[in-house]
Amino acid sequence: MSSLRAKIQDVFNEPACEQNRRKDAKARKEGCSKPLTPGAAAGGCAFDGAKIVLQPITDVAHLIHAPLACEGNSWDNRGAASSGPTLWRTSFTTDLTELDVVLGQGERKLFKAIREIKEAYGPPAIFVYPTCVTALIGDDIEAVCKRAAEKFGLPVVPVNAPGFVGSKNLGNKLAGEALLEHVIGTVEPDDAGLYDINILGEFNLSGEFWLVKPLLDRLGIRVRACIPGDARYLDIASAHRARAAMMVCSTALINLARKMEQRWEIPFFEGSFYGITDTSEALRQISQLLVKKGADPEILGRTEALIEEEEAIAWKKLTAYRPRLEGKRVLLNTGGVKSWSVVHALMEIGIEIVGTSVKKSTVEDKERVKQLLKDDNHMFEQMAPRELYAMLSEHKADIMLSGGRTQFIALKAKTPWLDINQERQHPYAGYDGMVELVRQIDLAIYNPIWCQVREPAPWDCQPAVREGLPRTKSETATLHAVQEFAGTTAGDLSEC
Template identity: 90%
Template sequence: MSLLRAKIQDVFNEPGCEKNRGKDAKARKVGCSKPLTPGAAAGGCAFDGAKIVLQPITDVAHLVHGPLACEGNSWDNRGAASSGPTLWRTSFTTDLTELDVVMGQGERKLFKAIREIKEGYGPPAIFVYPTCVTALIGDDIEAVCQRAAEKFGLAVVPVNAPGFVGSKNLGNKLAGEALLEHVIGTAEPDDPGPYDINILGEFNLSGEFWLVKPLLDRLGIRVRACIPGDARYFDIACAHRAQAAMMVCSTALINLARKMEQRWGIPFFEGSFYGITDTSEALRQISQLLVKKGADPEILGRTEALIAEEEAIAWKKLAAYRPRLDGKRVLLNTGGVKSWSVVRALMEIGIDIVGTSVKKSTVEDKERIKQILKDDNHIFEQMAPRELYAMLSERKADILLSGGRTQFIALKAKTPWLDINQERQHPYAGYDGMVELVRQIDIAIHNPIWGQVREPAPWDCQRAVREELPRTKSETVTLHAVQEFSGTTAADFGEC
């Protein structure tokens, strides 16, 4: 437990964060994360955050050491996609019971589970996740993993991030620490090259990184490791031989990017593949970093030629949507990199942003939003469901872009909604992804169902006519009387 405490303190002391960099040594150790209420998970516990970061590593067995519910609640928690192995979609858990806890069988059961996975599936590595229960009863996860690795001849990686230690974001960073300590640098590639890069914090949701990778391939740039989207264990083990890195989500893995730069001299920058302008800028910065590390400067010219070609194609496709979407109002209820990158992307085609949330955004993210929108009134830390419903029902926005948890607020307000978070079904990264995002917004806004659901219901029309009739002694009016009074037929009630 003391080792875990020291690791958490080290993660909070993050000089790579611009906000933290300006603090004194004592204040820096407090960290960037908001203080948590004891017992609250703050949108997800540390175990959940670690699982989010590591589970998309597709050829690894992910073993949860704890009660069955911990694995059930976290399995398949993101819509990441794999181009090959499917082992990551298989759930492994020690299924610890009350009897195991009382009898002290936790460590023995964990060792047995590792052996069964080795014999039944033969993965290159097994990641072991302790949970609140196993951490509290004192199971020595590191010792069991070390013994199993020696016994079975494969990598067994302890991911020491039990849920009670903090928030989901802290779990993200602890997962990065596990990769640094046990995985990265443990293997050497056969063919290192001057155009190798790492992509950090990219989850390949709905396969959207597959829209970006062909652009890098055309430039001769090889993705040595995409962490974690569609990753392989060996690729991550060799990630220390990359020449540069792009960090997509700084709140999750900035500690990984910074420490890889310190240990192996891999420079990094934070960028985004959402939107035409940001995609082009990301390609430029990747090429520039590679040139600084010794690559042939001719790649800069090839990058500009590729950008010009792809931008022309994308703008031509988007031209068809501009008349239909110009002046439409979008409300964003998301966070992180999407809180500013999607804003810029939508404004490029004439869509108005009436508001964007920054609940899960860093200070740097908020500064980018202010520079883009030029107005703090469109930025909100968080919006209560009642306020969100009021804004939508008053037609202050034409569509809501958010995660699945707020879709029902939009539906109740009879407002179009589009999933922009990890559960989405369509890829939105890169040039083609931007076109797809605009297409989906156009489909949602112009769907004829919204005009129909906003019309008064037939029974509401019927009630309105009844209220205009003179009262009878029995205080009741038959449908026949309603029709005679109003001069309508039953068929007319549907068109009230």
């Protein structure tokens, strides 16, 4: 546990984090996130964060050394996609019981599980995750993993991030530390080139990185490792030979990018593939970094030619949507890099942003939002469900973009909603992804269901009476039925 404490303190003292540098020494030791309450349910725990970052490594066996429920609560918690191996979709756990805890059989059971996975599946590596229970009883997973690696002849990587040590974001960074300590730099590639890059913090949600990779391929740029989206173990192990890196989500893996720059001189920048302008700027910065590291400067010209061609195609496709969406108001209830990248993407086609959440956003993210929106009145750290509902029911927004947790607030307010978080079904990255995002917003706003659900319910309406004529038996029966159902009288019913 002493080594774990050292890692946590090292993560808390992250010099690449602008927010962290502004703190005094005491505040820095407390970390970036609100501490967890002992004994309370913590869905966003450190274990969950580590699993989120590492599970998209598709050919690795992910073994949870814990009671069954820990793996059940974390399996497949992101919509990442794989172009090949499916081993990451198989759930492995030691299924620790009370008897195992009492008799001290945890380490023996873990070693046996590693052996069974090796014999049955033969993966290139096994990642082992302890959770609160196994950490509290003192199972030494690092010793077990080291012994198993020697015995079975394959890497067995301990991911020491039990849930109680902190938040999900801390777990993200501890996962990066595990890669640095046990994976990256362990394999020397025989095909390293001047146009190799790493993409860090990209999860390939709904396969959206596959919309970006063809652009890089056309420029002759090879993605040595995308961490973690659609990754392979050997690619990550040789990631130290990349010439440059792009950081997509600094909230999660800024420590990984900084330490790779220190150890292997891999420069990085933070960018976004959401929106036309941001995608173009990301391609430019990648090319510029490669030139600084020795690539032929002619790639800069080819990059500009590609950008000009792709932007023209994208804007032509968006022409049909601009008059329908220009001036529409969007409430963005998400966070992190999407707090500014999606904002910028939507503003490009004339959509108005009435509010954006900056929860889980870095200081740099917040500054970008201020620059885009010209003030911070449209920024909020967290909005209570009651406030979200009030804002939507008062028609201050035409659509809300958020995660699945708040979709029912929008539906209750009879407001269009679109999933923008990890559970989404459509890819939104790159030029084609931007067109798809706009198309989905247009479909949501102009869906005819909203006109229907906003109409008064039948029992709130008085049946129309033919002018100057008495009600027919049918009209009278209908009115009585409505009155009986609504528990009201004819005098209480208003004309609709």
